[in-house]
Amino acid sequence: MTEWFANLSxxxxxxxxxxxxxxxxxxxxxxxxxxxxxxxILGIILGCIVAAMRxxxxxxxxxxxxxxxxxxxxxxxxxxxxxxxxxxVRGTPSVTQIFIWYFVFFAPTNVPRIIVAIxxxxxxxxxYVAEIMRAGVLSIDKGQTEAGRSLGLTSFxxxxxxxxxxxxxxxxxxxxxxxxxxxxxxxxxSFIAVQDLNRAAVVIRGRTFHAWMPIIxxxxxxxxxxxxxxxxLRRLEKKIRQSDAR
Amino acid sequence: xxxxxxxxxxxxxxxVGVWAIFFRNGDDNGYENGEExxxxxxxxxNDPLYGLVFNITPVxxxxxxxxxxxxxxxxxxxxxxxxxxxxxxxxxDRVDGIDVRIAGLIxxxxxxxxxVSDMDFGAIxxxxxxxxxxxxxxxxxxxxxxxxxxxxxxxxYTASQVIIxxxxxxxxxxxxxxxxxxGVVVNYTGDxxxxxxxxxTEIIRSNSGVESVLELxxxxxxxxxxxxxxxxxxxxxxxxxxxxEDSSAFESENYxxxxxxxxxxxxxxxxxxxxxxxxxxxxxxxSAAYMM
Numbered sequence: 001m002t003e004w005f006a007n008l009s010x011x012x013x014x015x016x017x018x019x020x021x022x023x024x025x026x027x028x029x030x031x032x033x034x035x036x037x038x039x040x041i042l043g044i045i046l047g048c049i050v051a052a053m054r055x056x057x058x059x060x061x062x063x064x065x066x067x068x069x070x071x072x073x074x075x076x077x078x079x080x081x082x083x084x085x086x087x088x089v090r091g092t093p094s095v096t097q098i099f100i101w102y103f104v105f106f107a108p109t110n111v112p113r114i115i116v117a118i119x120x121x122x123x124x125x126x127x128y129v130a131e132i133m134r135a136g137v138l139s140i141d142k143g144q145t146e147a148g149r150s151l152g153l154t155s156f157x158x159x160x161x162x163x164x165x166x167x168x169x170x171x172x173x174x175x176x177x178x179x180x181x182x183x184x185x186x187x188x189x190s191f192i193a194v195q196d197l198n199r200a201a202v203v204i205r206g207r208t209f210h211a212w213m214p215i216i217x218x219x220x221x222x223x224x225x226x227x228x229x230x231x232x233l234r235r236l237e238k239k240i241r242q243s244d245a246r
Numbered sequence: 247x248x249x250x251x252x253x254x255x256x257x258x259x260x261x262v263g264v265w266a267i268f269f270r271n272g273d274d275n276g277y278e279n280g281e282e283x284x285x286x287x288x289x290x291x292n293d294p295l296y297g298l299v300f301n302i303t304p305v306x307x308x309x310x311x312x313x314x315x316x317x318x319x320x321x322x323x324x325x326x327x328x329x330x331x332x333x334x335x336x337x338x339d340r341v342d343g344i345d346v347r348i349a350g351l352i353x354x355x356x357x358x359x360x361x362v363s364d365m366d367f368g369a370i371x372x373x374x375x376x377x378x379x380x381x382x383x384x385x386x387x388x389x390x391x392x393x394x395x396x397x398x399x400x401x402x403y404t405a406s407q408v409i410i411x412x413x414x415x416x417x418x419x420x421x422x423x424x425x426x427x428x429g430v431v432v433n434y435t436g437d438x439x440x441x442x443x444x445x446x447t448e449i450i451r452s453n454s455g456v457e458s459v460l461e462l463x464x465x466x467x468x469x470x471x472x473x474x475x476x477x478x479x480x481x482x483x484x485x486x487x488x489x490x491e492d493s494s495a496f497e498s499e500n501y502x503x504x505x506x507x508x509x510x511x512x513x514x515x516x517x518x519x520x521x522x523x524x525x526x527x528x529x530x531x532x533s534a535a536y537m538m
Contacts, residue, residue: 103460107464108464110465110466113450113466190453191453193432193450193451193452193453193457193461195451199432199451202366202368202432202433203368203432203433203437203451205368205369205372205433206367206368206432206433206437207391207433207438208391209371209372209375209391209392209395209396210372211372211373211375211376
């Protein structure tokens with residue numbers, strides 16, 4: 001037993017303390033956190049835009065110039081573009097997508113690979129966020145919009161002040177789930193040589209040849225960040241739902 | 247009537263597909279079994295070693311292996327010409343290369359059949375330690391750190407690291423890498439050496455030699471440090487790249503095969519075969535043939 005423990009502590013020393021190897025993990029964690037946060041933000045922005053495009057009911061030409069036909073064409077184009085985006089992103093693996101971004105689209109440029117990673121992750125996440133958002137908007141009863149409009153609100157204000165707050169509340173659990181998936185999915189950025197947490201564990205393993213210790217360490221760190229995020233967002237959800245319990 | 251025609255067509259297509267999948271490989275033209283007891287010849291008329299004969303005496307081995315009756319070799323098939331994905335007649339489990347050819351003969355001399363398990367380079371030594379593969383053969387340089395974790399066989403190849411750069415480079419020695427972005431393959435010897443250098447601006451650890459050279463071609467790194475043989479194989483594929491040698495910074499190093507620390511029986515058996523292959527010139531011949 002003591003021998004086993006001594007052996008374990010020896011390997012712990014070799015894997016994390018000797019040669020400051022924990023710094024690999026720390027640097028990797030920092031990269032993972034940055035890519036995750038930026039990816040989530042980009043995903044939300046893209047997702048909202050695409051969801052709006054999917055539900056687009058542009059009515060400008062018809063209203064001001066009496067040319068409703070043009071509006072119809074615009075709506076159709078927006079819907080086709082957003083549908084194509086969703087279809088392509090959901091129909092291809094994210095690893096393949098990141099390869100395409102890095103080795104095809106950004107190949108001749110000198111954009112830092114971490115930026116490429118963020119774009120690839122955000123672009124991928126955007127499709128899923130868009131579908132979640134669309135589901136949220138569609139889940140709100142049509143009567144809410146009608147009420148808002150008959151109270152004299154513009155369609156924009158109705159969306160912003162009546163429909164969206166309820167929609168976001170409804171889809172928050174699904175959104176949280178998407179963020180969690182995204183954080184874990186950032187492990188694929190090591191495919192384009194970004195030194196993230198997963199890659200840090202692989203590099204340590206390449207130095208110490210210990211089969212599981214660095215990998216388990218990375219797994220524990222991933223678990224902890226996701227746990228923190230979950231706790232934080234669950235609190236937020238509770239706060240939002242306070243008005244529900246009447 | 248129409249239905250019947252469609253059915254006949256479908257059956258015909260399936261039959262042709264089955265034939266193509268299962269039987270086409272069997273009647274390989276030019277393939278003749280040139281192995282006789284204890285001797286090895288180039289078996290295929292396209293084989294660079296066609297007609298040559300190397301005598302190898304079988305070695306007694308009755309230890310256990312990861313898969314009964316098989317010698318399972320862990321490798322990273324991204325290291326041409328030592329191991330690369332291929333469907334050539336000499337490929338085993340779709341991997342061909344110098345190491346695969348050598349391992350094939352070792353397995354034969356030990357009375358086993360070769361099986362190749364392709365994995366991450368960094369995963370090979372852990373796999374050997376865990377016993378999921380019997381032997382790690384991947385153009386692996388014998389280093390003190392690695393030797394603490396696995397036993398190495400007799401060295402079978404002498405190599406060194408080189409720098410690959412674009413033709414318009416101003417690199418003359420490894421000291422000139424200071425202030426540059428240097429590409430390496432994660433966990434390769436080049437990675438270990440460059441990680442210990444001071445003053446390199448950024449180390450880009452790609453997943454394979456091909457990817458790190460692609461980074462160089464695309465201008466995302468200024469130089470790549472990698473073993474000489476794959477470097478030469480890769481610059482043959484890309485125009486405008488050159489290799490730079492620096493024997494003082496990159497000492498010559500020896501490739502060995504990694505075997506679990508407690509598996510001395512396999513180690514001795516493999517060493518006995520390897521020594522014969524070094525003595526009878528097989529390793530030189532096969533290396534020269536694959537490096538053409």
